[in-house]
Amino acid sequence: MDSISTDILLLLLVLICLLPTPSSRDKGKLPPGPRPLPLLGNLLLLHSQNMLTSLTKLSKEYGSVYTVHLGSRRVVVLSGYLAMKEALVDQGEEFSGHAGPVLFSLGIAFSNGDRWKVLRRFSIQILRNFGMGKRSIEERILEEGSFLLAELRKTEGEPFDPTFVLSRLVSNIICSVLFGSCFHYDDERLLTIIRLINDSLQIMSGPWGELYNIFRSLLDWVPEPHQRMFQNFKCLRDLIAHSVHDYQASLDPRSPRDFIDCFLTKMAEEEDPLSHFHMDTLLMTTHNLLFGGTEPVGTTLRQAFLALMKYPKVQGEAHPHNHPTMPYTDAVIHQVQRFADIIPMNLPHRLTQDTAFCGFLIPKGTDIITLLNIIHYDPSQFLMPQEFNPEHFWMPIRRRLCLGESLARVELFLYLTAILQSFSLQPLGVPEDIDLTPLSPGPGNLPRPFQLCL
Numbered sequence: 001m002d003s004i005s006t007d008i009l010l011l012l013l014v015l016i017c018l019l020p021t022p023s024s025r026d027k028g029k030l031p032p033g034p035r036p037l038p039l040l041g042n043l044l045l046l047h048s049q050n051m052l053t054s055l056t057k058l059s060k061e062y063g064s065v066y067t068v069h070l071g072s073r074r075v076v077v078l079s080g081y082l083a084m085k086e087a088l089v090d091q092g093e094e095f096s097g098h099a100g101p102v103l104f105s106l107g108i109a110f111s112n113g114d115r116w117k118v119l120r121r122f123s124i125q126i127l128r129n130f131g132m133g134k135r136s137i138e139e140r141i142l143e144e145g146s147f148l149l150a151e152l153r154k155t156e157g158e159p160f161d162p163t164f165v166l167s168r169l170v171s172n173i174i175c176s177v178l179f180g181s182c183f184h185y186d187d188e189r190l191l192t193i194i195r196l197i198n199d200s201l202q203i204m205s206g207p208w209g210e211l212y213n214i215f216r217s218l219l220d221w222v223p224e225p226h227q228r229m230f231q232n233f234k235c236l237r238d239l240i241a242h243s244v245h246d247y248q249a250s251l252d253p254r255s256p257r258d259f260i261d262c263f264l265t266k267m268a269e270e271e272d273p274l275s276h277f278h279m280d281t282l283l284m285t286t287h288n289l290l291f292g293g294t295e296p297v298g299t300t301l302r303q304a305f306l307a308l309m310k311y312p313k314v315q316g317e318a319h320p321h322n323h324p325t326m327p328y329t330d331a332v333i334h335q336v337q338r339f340a341d342i343i344p345m346n347l348p349h350r351l352t353q354d355t356a357f358c359g360f361l362i363p364k365g366t367d368i369i370t371l372l373n374i375i376h377y378d379p380s381q382f383l384m385p386q387e388f389n390p391e392h393f394w395m396p397i398r399r400r401l402c403l404g405e406s407l408a409r410v411e412l413f414l415y416l417t418a419i420l421q422s423f424s425l426q427p428l429g430v431p432e433d434i435d436l437t438p439l440s441p442g443p444g445n446l447p448r449p450f451q452l453c454l
Contacts, residue, residue: 029361031076033067034058041069055079055371065358076362079371083358087368088349091357095368097350118276119285126262127407130177137173141411144172144182145418151185152423152454159428159451162305166298167194170411174293178286179243180258192239196232197294203229205439205446233287240286244279260286297411302447303436304336304416309427309452310434311388318390319420331390333412423454 034042046054046068055077058066064080078084087095098116131137148169171194172182183190203209208226244260253265260282267277308315318332349368354361419425427434428451439448 030067030074031065031358031360031362032062033069034062036069041071041073043071046070052371055369056374059371059374065360073367075367075369077369077371079374081375084370084372084375087357088370091355094351094353094355094357095349097352098348115276115281119281122263122266122277123259123285123289126259127177129262130258137177137407138410138414140176140182141173141414142418144169145415147185148415149418149422152419155454157453159453161449161451162302163198163298163449164194166301167198167294169415170297170301171197171290171294173407173411174290176258177293178259178289180261189239193236193290194294196236197291200229200232200291201295202446236287236290237283240283240290244282244286259289293407297408297415299446300333300336300408300412301415302450304333304412305425305452306434306436306447306450307336307388308332308420309425310431310436312431314388314390315420315425318416328390329413329417330409333416335388335390426453428452 034045036042037044045058055068056079058068059077059079064078064083066077066079068075068077078087096116131140148165151165168185168190171190172185175190175193176182203225206225209229244264247257247260248264251261251264253268256262256265263277263282263285267275267279267282270277308318314332314335318329349370351362351364351366351368353364355364356362434450435448437448439446
């Protein structure tokens, strides 16, 4: 870290001293945890560059349910299988709030209460109307997959970085639903979307992204990388707004072409001034779907490439000619997600009401973090938890599923199957040297940069 960044962090610590002490008046009966300092909470116990490791270490001392304070922000951490199941399944309604990045607060992904229910119900119906969960979307994915294979053949066995070509592939599918058509791989709009999303996720997953989520009001004026995240957001929002403006001029409510047309029609039908269907929620919901429909699938595919090269025996077993059924390929994908700890802390939840949980009384509005990385290696759930074994079929514990999860599952299966049917994935070095630990432990747990040969 350069001297300017160090000076800024020192200034930030001074400003933190002006913040109020975490209040104890509304604590209810909170789970145990380290005693917070009057001004910083427990931040000195947590390393911003590896928050996950710090929280995992505290769970060994305070148990599967404990409390930490991130500055003035109170957080309850869940690290055990039973605690997570009780929270996210048995008491899913109470834990259904989301406390995500401020950039996404108006759309579906991190909305709460009535807004989330209304927008989600509407969006699911529209996505289904345009093929999600139907044969038509599978045909569109297979068509896009044929373009991918053509691009991969151009590498002619030479080393290459798969990041960009995979991002173009998966982004085009959600673009076809949102904007009515796929883009050419060299279309400037598609390239801009991918560049903005990839850059933003890297910032969100880094230390400045984590610091911003803790000290939003203080960091708004600090000229560090998180400001570029807001610039990226504005550029992507402007791109979406430009498309919406074009669609308004040619909108035919009787013949909607895509998600945006349907949302515009719904906006025109709404007469309630408090309706959730207005231009801001259209732009933010489209942004959420575009972001969520691009990065997670691409990240998982890159992690799958790494894992299959590190474990060539599994790659051989996963070949469609050996295992032409979906369960084994699904099991490989879930093992990739488990071993690489993709989204290891899940998305942060927030209590929608005062809640009795595990013998504690946790106040409404408390943020909840779930450490999925711990149950990924829980010996009570896996016979040999440290082994990469597709027979360890794992399914995530959560009730509030991602809006496009069914689409993502189909994409992952069809793309990975097509790639393995056409190519053998070869590392540049020996398989034992491949490092599956993520580059950064943020929202997407980005894999380390790598090249491979096909």
